[in-house]
Amino acid sequence: MKPFEYVNPKDIKSVPKILAEAERALLFAGGTDALARMKEGIDRPDVVVNLKKLTDLAFIKSDRKGLRIGAGALLADIIASKDAQACPGFVEAVKSVGTIQLRNMGTLGGNLCQRPRCWYYRSARFDCLRKGGDTCFAIYGDNKYHCIIGGDPCYIVYPSDIAPMLIALRAEIEVVGLKGKRRVKADDFWVLPAQDPYKENILQNDELVTQVFIPASARALKSHYVKFRERDSFDFAMVSVAVAARLDGERLTDVRIAYGGVAPKPWRAVKAERALEGQVATEERVLAAAATEFANAEPLEQNEYKVILAKNLLKRALRELVAA
């Protein structure tokens, strides 16, 4: 690992200034992903900006307007918080991240800004496209865990469990940079490789995530997160789905569906939402809605199973949502 200077910024406002002035700076909160990347040599910062001592990033508050959670809040603290229980699907998603130990270390902001798991990306031996090279090795390589939709020129999946749920709950993400604050819809926060193959979200060089806002309207929704993984004790999702809706008798309204594990960003299933809005979620209708969503999917050689999985998980998620 390359030597670095470890900086404790004196307040949130100082972070963008450090990011802007340092040539290679890395934001570091729980550090579980960042440190692994530094060990591997895929991140070689000169300056590591420690966010853990910024106590005004680590809060969980709820009021009339909704739930506000600081980017520095530990995942374990979110799970334990009474305020977060008002959005059960959100807590399910947070609980499904990593392991007990990792949730004791990892933060909300870190989870939303973690880097991809693609093994070519994670190995310093592959100078792949996302790291500035010319080739995506996943296209003809081992691509069992890669995306089935929204790829090109890079076929990662975005690994966060919390991200799809934030989209389903119409959450917003607050970002602070040199020019001050801005609030972005969770739905607009992550980007596809066609827009920018080198980063996964809209953060500018001088920006950091400071908080997440889940509107009070989310409390009136039923929400549920279903995660399918190869190893049940802990693992990243092969496919996961976050669903949120209001139940009007048997009918679903205000339906929002977002997938993890299928695309380079958390994938909002707009076509499936439209097909299900105002409808009774019968098995046939749900499968048809998912089929419409993934009609244009382009699986790679080893991941066609994800198309089937994505359809079946939506069926399961909505069945459980209605039954809950």
Add this chain to the structure above:
Amino acid sequence: MSEQQKPGLSRRGFLKGVGGGVVGVTVLPSLRTATARYGTSVGPGAARITLTVNGEKKMIEVDPRTTLLDALRDQLGLTGSKRVCNKGQCGACTVILNGRSVLACSMLAIDADGATVETIEGLAKGDELHPVQRAFIKDDALQCGFCTPGFIMSSVLLLRQNPSPTLDEIKYAVSGNLCRCGTYPHVFKAVDEAAKAMKKGG
């Protein structure tokens, strides 16, 4: 889980890193000035930290790159916590930090400055093993033993928070620990027996 990073930098950093002869461009002097204005900093040289490890106060000097695990093993001679994957994927390095279980391989030692750390070495009282340790031996809850210190730390923490766990609660408590020898059923049994022994005051 993890961190946000300054977007784009990774790429630039990478390009520079593979540039062969032109590496070694650092901007540390100007940064020093920047950080003085915007906060405090340590490194790239060694930093002094204080830890309370198994009840004893220790002061050590660490390079900021040192993980808590390496500081424990290499500088404090506490080799009980195991370095297996070294990337947060197995739980063999589990220690209790300020009352919570964490992966010592996945955090910097400097971030543990001022913290209380409990490792497997601190469990026995003199020659008397902790009830969880005794149960692991009695129930053959290990084969190669590499995962064992991590499993035991997770189990000890569970029994502290929940003295009468159900089987599911035991499974959940050690779900972040991997055993490639597959001793899980024996681990569950050992934790259950340890819980019962501890309630009897064993």
